[in-house]
Amino acid sequence: MKTNSNVNKEENILIGERIREIREGMDLTQNKFSEMIDISEVFLGQIERGERSLSLKTLKKIISCTGSSADYILFGNITNNDNIAKINRILNSCSDDLKTYMYDLITSSFKFLKGLK
Numbered sequence: 001m002k003t004n005s006n007v008n009k010e011e012n013i014l015i016g017e018r019i020r021e022i023r024e025g026m027d028l029t030q031n032k033f034s035e036m037i038d039i040s041e042v043f044l045g046q047i048e049r050g051e052r053s054l055s056l057k058t059l060k061k062i063i064s065c066t067g068s069s070a071d072y073i074l075f076g077n078i079t080n081n082d083n084i085a086k087i088n089r090i091l092n093s094c095s096d097d098l099k100t101y102m103y104d105l106i107t108s109s110f111k112f113l114k115g116l117k
Helices: 004-025 030-036 041-048 056-066 070-075 082-092 096-115
Strands: none
Touching: 004 041, 004 056, 004 070, 004 082, 030 041, 030 056, 056 070, 056 082, 082 096
């Protein structure tokens, strides 16, 4: 029989794995990502390994910095917005100049593809 602490530990491990996947998908080190979300690198490592739970404040910062949904981080549910989250992760790791270039590229591509219909 699973106790609440075992269930919580399993949930923490899964949440930590998803956070690590998001961070690595953004090509960020633990050091850089922990700075972005304003926690220590040690604490981020503990969260990613499922040793510690993240606070609501930390969850909100991760969502804000990565464009990921709480639904995905907490429960692993992937929605139609998954591609948007992936794009946001890429953009969040870009300089302002590169973000402007990416916006122009997307806008031009959209106009071109829309014209093909």
